[in-house]
Amino acid sequence: MPGETENQSDKSLDASGLLCPEPLMLVRSELRSMKAGETLLVQATDPSTSRDLTNLCRFMGHELVSESQESECWTFLIRKG
Amino acid sequence: MLDISHSQGINARQISELFNSRFGIRYNTLLHGGAREPLYIPADLHRNVPAELHFTSDYPRSALHEIAHWCIAGPERRRLVDFGYRYVPPPRTLDQQRQFFQQELQTQALESIFCEACGIPFSPSADNFAVEASMVLGFAGKVAECAKQWRIGISGRADFFVRCLQDIKSQA
Numbered sequence: 688m689p690g691e692t693e694n695q696s697d698k699s700l701d702a703s704g705l706l707c708p709e710p711l712m713l714v715r716s717e718l719r720s721m722k723a724g725e726t727l728l729v730q731a732t733d734p735s736t737s738r739d740l741t742n743l744c745r746f747m748g749h750e751l752v753s754e755s756q757e758s759e760c761w762t763f764l765i766r767k768g
Numbered sequence: 769m770l771d772i773s774h775s776q777g778i779n780a781r782q783i784s785e786l787f788n789s790r791f792g793i794r795y796n797t798l799l800h801g802g803a804r805e806p807l808y809i810p811a812d813l814h815r816n817v818p819a820e821l822h823f824t825s826d827y828p829r830s831a832l833h834e835i836a837h838w839c840i841a842g843p844e845r846r847r848l849v850d851f852g853y854r855y856v857p858p859p860r861t862l863d864q865q866r867q868f869f870q871q872e873l874q875t876q877a878l879e880s881i882f883c884e885a886c887g888i889p890f891s892p893s894a895d896n897f898a899v900e901a902s903m904v905l906g907f908a909g910k911v912a913e914c915a916k917q918w919r920i921g922i923s924g925r926a927d928f929f930v931r932c933l934q935d936i937k938s939q940a
Contacts, residue, residue, distance in 0.1 A: 708812075746805045
C-alpha cells in the first residue's frame with residue numbers, strides 16, 4: 688500500500704491504466720507547477736514508466752527518491768530538483 | 769544567414785536550424801539544445817505538441833549524436849521516450865559496458881558520417897572514463913567498420929541530413 692508514502696509526499700498523481708509516454712507527459716506537467724524540493728508520488732501500471740521516469744529525472748535534474756513494485760502496480764517518489 | 773567559422777566548423781545553433789527547417793514540420797519533431805542531459809520525448813498528439821529531441825548544452829557533437837539516434841529509430845521507436853532505450857549511467861559492470869557499446873555502435877558510426885560531412889573531428893565515446901583503453905580501441909575499430917557500411921548503404925533521413933550538412937560546409 689502506498690498510503691504511508693502518499694501522506695509524506697506534497698502531491699500525488701495516479702497514472703494507472705495509461706500507456707507510455709502518457710504517464711511521463713503528466714508527470715512532467717505536474718512537476719512544472721511544483722517548487723524545488725517538493726515531492727510527487729506517482730502510481731502507474733505500464734512497466735515502461737520506470738524507464739521513462741528514470742530518464743526524465745536525469746534530464747530535468749530531479750531525484751527519483753524511490754521506486755517500488757507490487758504485482759502490476761509501480762509507485763515512484765520524485766523530488767523536484 | 770549561416771555564418772560558418774572555418775576554425776570551429778558548424779555550431780550547435782546552425783545544426784538546430786538545419787534540422788528544424790528540414791525535418792521539423794514534416795516529422796513533427798524539434799531539436800533543442802541547452803539540456804543538462806539528452807532526452808527524446810515523443811510527440812504528444814493529444815495536446816498537439818511536437819516531439820522534442822534534446823541535446824547537451826551547445827555541443828555540436830551531442831546534437832549530431834542525438835540526430836543519429838533519431839535517424840536510426842523507426843516509427844515505432846519514435847513513439848517511445850528515448851526511443852525505448854534505458855540509459856545506464858556509469859559506473860557500469862563489464863556486461864553493462866559491452867551492452868552500451870552494442871547499443872551505440874550504429875549510432876556512433878552514423879554520427880561519424882555526420883561529423884565528416886560538416887568537418888567536425890569525430891572520436892568514439894565510451895561514455896565512461898573507467899573503461900580500459902583496449903576496450904575503447906576495440907569499439908573504435910567496430911565503429912569505423914560500421915561507418916563503412918553506412919557510407920555504402922545510407923538512405924532516407926540519414927542520407928538527406930548528410931547532404932544538408934555537406935551543403936552548409938560547401939557554402940562556408
